[in-house]
Amino acid sequence: MFDSILVKPDQMYSLANVDADGDGVIGLEKEEAKKAFEKLNKKLESLQELMYAEGKRKLLVVLQGMDTSGKDSTIRQVFEHVNPQGVKVASFKVPTPQEMAHDYLWRIHQRTPGSGEIVIFNRSHYEDVLVVRVHNLVPEERWQKRFEHIREFEKMLTDEGTTILKFYLHIDKDEQKKRLQERLDTPEKHWKFNIGDLKERAIWDQYQKAYEEALARTSRPWAPWYVIPSNRKWVRNYYIASILVDTLEGFKMKFPPAEEGLDSVVIE
Ligand code: AMP
Ligand code: MG
Numbered sequence: 001m002f003d004s005i006l007v008k009p010d011q012m013y014s015l016a017n018v019d020a021d022g023d024g025v026i027g028l029e030k031e032e033a034k035k036a037f038e039k040l041n042k043k044l045e046s047l048q049e050l051m052y053a054e055g056k057r058k059l060l061v062v063l064q065g066m067d068t069s070g071k072d073s074t075i076r077q078v079f080e081h082v083n084p085q086g087v088k089v090a091s092f093k094v095p096t097p098q099e100m101a102h103d104y105l106w107r108i109h110q111r112t113p114g115s116g117e118i119v120i121f122n123r124s125h126y127e128d129v130l131v132v133r134v135h136n137l138v139p140e141e142r143w144q145k146r147f148e149h150i151r152e153f154e155k156m157l158t159d160e161g162t163t164i165l166k167f168y169l170h171i172d173k174d175e176q177k178k179r180l181q182e183r184l185d186t187p188e189k190h191w192k193f194n195i196g197d198l199k200e201r202a203i204w205d206q207y208q209k210a211y212e213e214a215l216a217r218t219s220r221p222w223a224p225w226y227v228i229p230s231n232r233k234w235v236r237n238y239y240i241a242s243i244l245v246d247t248l249e250g251f252k253m254k255f256p257p258a259e260e261g262l263d264s265v266v267i268e
Contacts, residue, residue, distance in 0.1 A: 015208050018170060019229060020230060047253075054116065058116075067194075068180060075120055087118045089122055109153075128143065129214050151220060
């Protein structure tokens with residue numbers, strides 16, 4: 001079902017040709033998809049509780065996308081009901097001086113999930129082959145090597161028991177315009193409007209090219225990239241929740257066994 005949005009290893013394709021509306025591929029009407037999403041949300045709640053109780057699995061969810069692509073709202077809406085004890089969000093901004101003084105994976109590795117945890121990366125180590133690349137923050141011969149580092153790093157994490165899912169929230173340039181305009185027109189959204197985002201928008205094509213290469217070169221069976229059509233929130237939410245539930249169900253988790261003698265306990 002998700003094959004159509006899965007990036008195949010090293011298969012470069014043009015994001016401009018990928019429909020960011022996605023209503024053709026999803027095969028559900030808006031109301032159906034919203035209902036299905038509500039159900040998936042409930043399932044996610046109990047699966048996450050089970051994961052936390054079992055305390056064995058580790059799940060890393062990477063969210064990437066252009067400005068306004070909906071990374072924050074995905075976190076709010078898809079993870080609405082989960083228990084904050086077992087779910088953490090790690091947001092990666094412009095590196096601090098201390099972070100800058102280390103290799104680019106240093107700050108990332110510290111935030112990866114422990115046993116029983118789900119960690120959501122709001123931006124990630126991929127910024128180091130995206131913004132860093134389009135703004136020439138390090139020379140090309142340095143960022144070129146990072147695709148291999150990243151593949152190996154993610155392989156190591158999965159070999160050591162982490163499951164990795166990576167979602168690229170795909171919006172088109174018109175949709176970004178609408179969303180930026182809405183932020184500009186709504187006082188309550190001004191805090192989200194960064195004038196700097198307009199500079200990034202001006203080099204949209206360079207970003208798309210950087211994404212195309214990053215996705216192709218780092219999508220692997222153990223750490224796949226999914227291109228999530230994200231012009232419409234209900235399409236985006238439905239896809240992400242479906243993939244998460246599918247993955248967690250695949251874990252075949254069990255509550256830990258009860259302590260011995262529990263059946264004869266009497267509470268006075
Ligand atoms: P936001 O996600 O809107 O809070 O913005 C965070 C900003 O930090 C974005 O403009 C990112 O491109 C930027 N950023 C994140 N990681 C890096 C990095 N490794 N190097 C440079 N800029 C980064
Ligand atoms: Mg921003």
